[in-house]
Amino acid sequence: MPLVAGVLGLLAGAVLMAATGNNPFQGYAYLFRGGLMNIERIGNSLATATPLIFTGLSVAFAFKTGLFNIGAAGQMLIGGMCATAVGLTFMWPKPLLLTVMIIAAIIGGAAWGIVPGLLKAKFNVHEVVATIMMNWIAYWTVYYVVPAYFKGTYLETESRRIPYAASLKVSWLTDMFNGSYINLGFFLAIIAVVVIAFILERTTLGYELKAVGYNRHAAEYAGIRANRNIVLSMMIAGALAGLGGAAFYVGYASNIQIGVLPSQGYDGIAVSLLGTNSPWGVFGAAIFFGLLHSGKGFMNAMTKIPPEIADTIIATIIYFSATSILIERNWDKLRKRMGGAK
Amino acid sequence: MWGIVVQVFPYAIAFTIPLLITALGGLFSERSGIVNIGLEGLMVVGFFTGALVIYRLEAFMPGSAVWIGLLAAFVAGALFSLLHAFASINLNANQVISGTAINMIAGALTVYLARNITGSGNIHIVHGLVRKSVPVLSRIPIIGKLFFTHTYATTWLILAILLISWFVLYKTAFGLRLRACGEHPQAADSAGINVYLMRYIAVMISGAFAGLGGAIILVTYSGEFNGTVGGQGFLALAALIFGQWKPLGILGATLFFGFASTIANVSQVIPALTRIPGILLKTFPYVITLIVLVIFSKTSQAPRASGEPYDKGKR
Structure with missing residues (x-):
C-alpha cells in the first residue's frame, strides 16, 4: 500500500510538471541524476536523508x-x-565535545516531547494540539535565544558557525565522499534505527508501548500502565527528533537559523507513513526523500522546473497515504470481481 | 499607557482580523465534527490566489482588483478545502494527517506555481487596501479616534461576517443541524439531517474563510506573497481552542493574540515596553492555549464528535 502512495505521488509530480509546460521524464531524469550522479552527490543525498531518518523514526515511534x-x-x-x-x-x-553535544540534543528534544506526553497522560490534552503549540514555542525560543547569546558574525538571523571540533563532519568521511556534506550523523541514524527496531520488537517496553497503541483500555486491563507508556513514548520520540536536530544543525549545516521551523519535522510524517511505521521502512523512505531533496537543485539548474516539486511530491504522498483506504477498498473489490469471473 | 494603546491599536487590529476570520472558519468545520488543522495551508492558498489575481488585474482595473482578488481567494480556499473534505468525510481518513497534507501541499504547490509565473517565487502587488476613516463616527471623541479612524474596509467586513456567523450558528435551523453533526452525528442522521452534506458545507466554509484571511494579510499589511503565513493558521487554531469554540470567545482570543504579537513586534521601539522580554509575548498565545486546555480538560466545550469519522452503524 505505501508503494501505491509513493507511485501516485510521483505521478502527481509528473502531471504537475507537464501542466506547467515541462517534460516530466526529463525532470525526473535530472532529479535522480542530481541525487546519484557521483560519489559526492550520493553523500549529499545521504546527508539530506539523515535528519529525515530521525524525524521519521520519531513520528513512527509515537504512532x-x-x-x-x-x-x-x-x-x-x-x-x-x-x-x-x-x-x-x-x-x-572533538570526541568529548561531540558526545556532550549529542546528549544535549537528546535532552532538549526529549524535554520538548515530554510536555505533550505529560499533558496527554495527566489531563487528556490532545497531543496534536499540544505538539503544534510546542512547535511555535520552540520557534520563538530559538528566535530570541540565538541572537541574544550566539549571534552570528555577519547576520543577526543565524548563530555563529560552529568550529570543526563541534561538527559531526569528519575529514576522512568528507574526503571519502569528495567533499560532500555526509557526516557522523548518518551512522548515528543507523544506530538509532537498530536500537528502535530492537526496543519495539524485542523488549517488554516495546511490547507495552504497542499494546497501549492498539487498545489503551485493554492494555490497562492487562496491568500495563498506559499513562507511563504515553509519557515515555513521547519522550523517546522527542529525543529522536532532537538527535535529528543535531544531525541537521551541527552535521549537515554548521549554524542554526532563526525564523524557520525545519521542514524535516513535517516531512517526518511522510517518511513514517511511507515506511509503514517500521524502523527499516522509515530508513528506506528517508533515503528516497533525501534523494528527491538533494536532486532538486540540479534539476532546477538543468531545466526550468522549480525545486519545490520535491516538496509537492512528498506532500502529495502524505495525502495519498491518508486516503489509501479508498485505494485499498477498490483494489479488494476489483480482485474479488476478477476472482468471481474465473 | 493610553498613548501606547492608541499607537499600537491599528496594527493590532490589522493583525487580528486575518486570525479572526480563519478561526471562525475553523469554528464551522469543528462544530460540524471535522478537525481542520489545514487552516494554515488554506490561508496560504488564499494568500497566493489573491496575490496572483491582483498582480494580473491591477493594471487594468486599479479600483476593483483588490476586491476581485479577495473574492478569488475566498473561492480558491473553498475549492482547495474539498481535498480535506473528501478525504475526511468520504474516505474516513485520519483528519490530522489529511490536514497536515493540505498544509504541506499548499506551501509547496503555491511556491512552485509562483516560481513558474514570476521566477522568484514571490508575487508583489503594487496597491493594497488603503486605510480610511469612517465618516461621522470618526468624529466621536476618544472612541472615534481609536475605532473609526485609519481602518481597513476588510475589518468591517470581517466583523460583519462574525455577527452573521454567530446568528447562523445559534439562531437558524441550519446552525443547529450543523452543531448537531459535531456533537452526535448518528442522532442528527436519525432526525433526517444529511451529515455528509452538512460537513461538506462546513469544511468549505472553513476553507473559504481561511482563504479570505490569507488574502487579507496580503492586501493589508504584507503586500507580497512569499509562500508562508508564518504560523498564523496554527495561531487561529489556538484561538479557536482558547475561545472554547464560541464566536465571541474567538473574537476575544484573537484580539488578545493580535495585541500580544503586535506589542512583541514594536516593543523595541516603544521604551515603556522594552522591559517585557519579546520571547514571553511571542510564546504567550501558545503557552496560554496549553494552560487553557489543561484547565478546561474536564469541562471542555469541544464538539464531542470532532475528529471522528462518521460511522453510520455506530450507536
Whole structure:
C-alpha cells in the first residue's frame, strides 16, 4: 500500500510538471541524476536523508503508541539549539565535545516531547494540539535565544558557525565522499534505527508501548500502565527528533537559523507513513526523500522546473497515504470481481 | 499607557482580523465534527490566489482588483478545502494527517506555481487596501479616534461576517443541524439531517474563510506573497481552542493574540515596553492555549464528535 502512495505521488509530480509546460521524464531524469550522479552527490543525498531518518523514526515511534507526534519540527529545533549551544560554549577535544553535544540534543528534544506526553497522560490534552503549540514555542525560543547569546558574525538571523571540533563532519568521511556534506550523523541514524527496531520488537517496553497503541483500555486491563507508556513514548520520540536536530544543525549545516521551523519535522510524517511505521521502512523512505531533496537543485539548474516539486511530491504522498483506504477498498473489490469471473 | 494603546491599536487590529476570520472558519468545520488543522495551508492558498489575481488585474482595473482578488481567494480556499473534505468525510481518513497534507501541499504547490509565473517565487502587488476613516463616527471623541479612524474596509467586513456567523450558528435551523453533526452525528442522521452534506458545507466554509484571511494579510499589511503565513493558521487554531469554540470567545482570543504579537513586534521601539522580554509575548498565545486546555480538560466545550469519522452503524 505505501508503494501505491509513493507511485501516485510521483505521478502527481509528473502531471504537475507537464501542466506547467515541462517534460516530466526529463525532470525526473535530472532529479535522480542530481541525487546519484557521483560519489559526492550520493553523500549529499545521504546527508539530506539523515535528519529525515530521525524525524521519521520519531513520528513512527509515537504512532506505535497511538500518538500523533506533529511536533518533530520543534523538538528538532530545540535539540539543534542545545547541541549548538554546547558546541559554541566549550573548547573540548572533538570526541568529548561531540558526545556532550549529542546528549544535549537528546535532552532538549526529549524535554520538548515530554510536555505533550505529560499533558496527554495527566489531563487528556490532545497531543496534536499540544505538539503544534510546542512547535511555535520552540520557534520563538530559538528566535530570541540565538541572537541574544550566539549571534552570528555577519547576520543577526543565524548563530555563529560552529568550529570543526563541534561538527559531526569528519575529514576522512568528507574526503571519502569528495567533499560532500555526509557526516557522523548518518551512522548515528543507523544506530538509532537498530536500537528502535530492537526496543519495539524485542523488549517488554516495546511490547507495552504497542499494546497501549492498539487498545489503551485493554492494555490497562492487562496491568500495563498506559499513562507511563504515553509519557515515555513521547519522550523517546522527542529525543529522536532532537538527535535529528543535531544531525541537521551541527552535521549537515554548521549554524542554526532563526525564523524557520525545519521542514524535516513535517516531512517526518511522510517518511513514517511511507515506511509503514517500521524502523527499516522509515530508513528506506528517508533515503528516497533525501534523494528527491538533494536532486532538486540540479534539476532546477538543468531545466526550468522549480525545486519545490520535491516538496509537492512528498506532500502529495502524505495525502495519498491518508486516503489509501479508498485505494485499498477498490483494489479488494476489483480482485474479488476478477476472482468471481474465473 | 493610553498613548501606547492608541499607537499600537491599528496594527493590532490589522493583525487580528486575518486570525479572526480563519478561526471562525475553523469554528464551522469543528462544530460540524471535522478537525481542520489545514487552516494554515488554506490561508496560504488564499494568500497566493489573491496575490496572483491582483498582480494580473491591477493594471487594468486599479479600483476593483483588490476586491476581485479577495473574492478569488475566498473561492480558491473553498475549492482547495474539498481535498480535506473528501478525504475526511468520504474516505474516513485520519483528519490530522489529511490536514497536515493540505498544509504541506499548499506551501509547496503555491511556491512552485509562483516560481513558474514570476521566477522568484514571490508575487508583489503594487496597491493594497488603503486605510480610511469612517465618516461621522470618526468624529466621536476618544472612541472615534481609536475605532473609526485609519481602518481597513476588510475589518468591517470581517466583523460583519462574525455577527452573521454567530446568528447562523445559534439562531437558524441550519446552525443547529450543523452543531448537531459535531456533537452526535448518528442522532442528527436519525432526525433526517444529511451529515455528509452538512460537513461538506462546513469544511468549505472553513476553507473559504481561511482563504479570505490569507488574502487579507496580503492586501493589508504584507503586500507580497512569499509562500508562508508564518504560523498564523496554527495561531487561529489556538484561538479557536482558547475561545472554547464560541464566536465571541474567538473574537476575544484573537484580539488578545493580535495585541500580544503586535506589542512583541514594536516593543523595541516603544521604551515603556522594552522591559517585557519579546520571547514571553511571542510564546504567550501558545503557552496560554496549553494552560487553557489543561484547565478546561474536564469541562471542555469541544464538539464531542470532532475528529471522528462518521460511522453510520455506530450507536
